[in-house]
Every structure is written in C-alpha cells, then in structure tokens.
Amino acid sequence: MRHFLTLLDISTEEARHILERAAFIKAKLKRGEAHQPLKGKTLGMIFDKASTRTRVSFEVGMYQLGGHALFLHASSTQLGRGEPVADSARVLSRMVDGVMIRTYGHDIVQNFAKHSAVPVINGLTDLTHPCQILTDVFTYEEHRGAIEGKTVAWIGDGNNMAHSWINGAVTFGYRLKLACPKGYMPDDKMLQAARHLGADISISEDPIAAVRKADLVTTDVWASMGQEAEQAKRAEAFAGYCVTEHLMAHAAPDALFMHCLPAHRGEEVSAEVIDGSQSVVWDEAENRLHAQKALLEFLLA
Ligand code: CP
Numbered sequence: 001m002r003h004f005l006t007l008l009d010i011s012t013e014e015a016r017h018i019l020e021r022a023a024f025i026k027a028k029l030k031r032g033e034a035h036q037p038l039k040g041k042t043l044g045m046i047f048d049k050a051s052t053r054t055r056v057s058f059e060v061g062m063y064q065l066g067g068h069a070l071f072l073h074a075s076s077t078q079l080g081r082g083e084p085v086a087d088s089a090r091v092l093s094r095m096v097d098g099v100m101i102r103t104y105g106h107d108i109v110q111n112f113a114k115h116s117a118v119p120v121i122n123g124l125t126d127l128t129h130p131c132q133i134l135t136d137v138f139t140y141e142e143h144r145g146a147i148e149g150k151t152v153a154w155i156g157d158g159n160n161m162a163h164s165w166i167n168g169a170v171t172f173g174y175r176l177k178l179a180c181p182k183g184y185m186p187d188d189k190m191l192q193a194a195r196h197l198g199a200d201i202s203i204s205e206d207p208i209a210a211v212r213k214a215d216l217v218t219t220d221v222w223a224s225m226g227q228e229a230e231q232a233k234r235a236e237a238f239a240g241y242c243v244t245e246h247l248m249a250h251a252a253p254d255a256l257f258m259h260c261l262p263a264h265r266g267e268e269v270s271a272e273v274i275d276g277s278q279s280v281v282w283d284e285a286e287n288r289l290h291a292q293k294a295l296l297e298f299l300l301a
C-alpha cells in the first residue's frame, strides 16, 4: 500500500508512468470512451480548508473512474470535535478504499497515513501541494515537451507550492530558480534535502534574475489559506514580486505562465499576464482532473 503525501513518495519512474497514464486517460475521455478501473471503489475526501479545483477534480475523477467520492468537511465530522486523527484514520480506512486530505499541518496527513489501512493522498497542507505539481509538469509537457533540463522560475512566497516545485526539481530534473523576499524564503531543510538528491536549485531575492531565460514562470498568492490576517503585511513585503509583462519579457520568448489558482490579479500577477497569450492556467486547472485520475488509478486500482 502506498501513500502520496509529497512528490518524493513516488520515484521518477512512477511519476513518469502516472503522467503517461494521465495523457492516455485524458485522450480517452476526449474521445468519449469510458475508463472505469475503480468500479465499486470509494474515496473519502476530508477538507479542513476551502477548495474549488481539488474537490471537483477528485470528485468528478472518482465518478469517471467508476467509483464514488465522499465530501467530508472536517468541521461536520467528529474530527472537528476533537476525535483523534489516528482514530479517524482507523475507522475511515475500514470503509473506504482511499482518503484524500486537505488540511493545515503536514503532520496531520502523516499521522493519518500512519494509522490508515488504505492509501492517503495529500490534497494540500501548509507544507506541500504535490497533486498540483504533477499536474503542472503534465501541463508544461503538453505544451512544450520534456521539462527535464528546462528552467522554471518561481516568484513570490516560499510556500507549499514553492516547496512542491522544489521536490519536483528532484523528480523531474528541471532547473529551479526561486525569487522570494527576505523572511518568506522556502523551508531550508526541504531545499537542502532536494539539493542533496541532485536538484539544481538557486534562490535569491531578485525576480528578474530568477526569470531570466526561464521556460516557465510561476507564482502563487502572497497570503495562503490560514494566513489571511497577514495579508496587509505580506502585500508590503511582496511589492516588486508581481509577475508583470515587464518581468515576463526577461524570460525565454516562448515561456509559459502558470498559477495553481485562485489568483489575485494586480497582486502576485497582472491581469495582462494571467489573461495573456503565455498563460496556460485554464489548461492547468483542467489537468488536475486528468493527472489525479491517473494518480487514483496508480494508488487504488
Ligand atoms: N489549486 C488548487 O488546489 O485549487 P483549490 O484550492 O480550488 O482546490
């Protein structure tokens, strides 16, 4: 039994296999052909934070694979009243075939997985968002071919998405250049661990240096879920980290722009960039469905 708590829980070969299956499953869906390897299987989806894409893609994905998904908002379960995570894991995993969790502390999904008899998928924690990076690499490669050896620029907060791009540099072999303001750098342990595993990652406070000749430019909100009270302070710290057309002009001429969404136009990205010709954010959002169906097939079939 396997869990997917970070990208590093699967090997490069396994990640490659999942992305190949994602392309196959997407093409089948577009041809109107059924693909139902999960008939009779059930996925429990625990949400302790808001979601549009993650919830809809997992729920629709399970249905299309022939299975069923249960939406469990943490606050309306006994978890929200203090039932221990370990007990919830023991009970739920006797009834469902897989569990997806979106929550705050990464230790919560680790603890759940430790006591679960079925695969657990991280649907976003404060630390990482691995399903999004699987999807983002899939999306890049649909548009531009192999990402290995290409340069990805991350602009903004050293948050859960930045951490997953760091892990992705290990798995997929792209070069990663991050630009984050002082005080908002990614977790140093994750950075060093990725470098130790061979990832080519540089980090500075200079967005122009990070974007120079990049093949993909990506960013995320300045205040993540749970950080709403820091919004004003963060807006000040991140001034100068907006991905504008001026910044994109330093990237490779055919560079793509990605954002996991939801986005704040005029903060981390200008409307001209996110709604412009280099942006592939709508393909990226749709691909959550296809990439996660391949992940579900890999873990649950
Ligand atoms: N990108 C992403 O995970 O979106 P949601 O928060 O809408 O699920």
Ligand code: NVA
Residues within 6 Å of the ligand: 124, 159, 160, 161, 220, 221, 223, 224, 225, 260, 261, 262
């Ligand atoms: N960093 C954002 C990603 C949302 C999909 C957050 O954690 O809120």
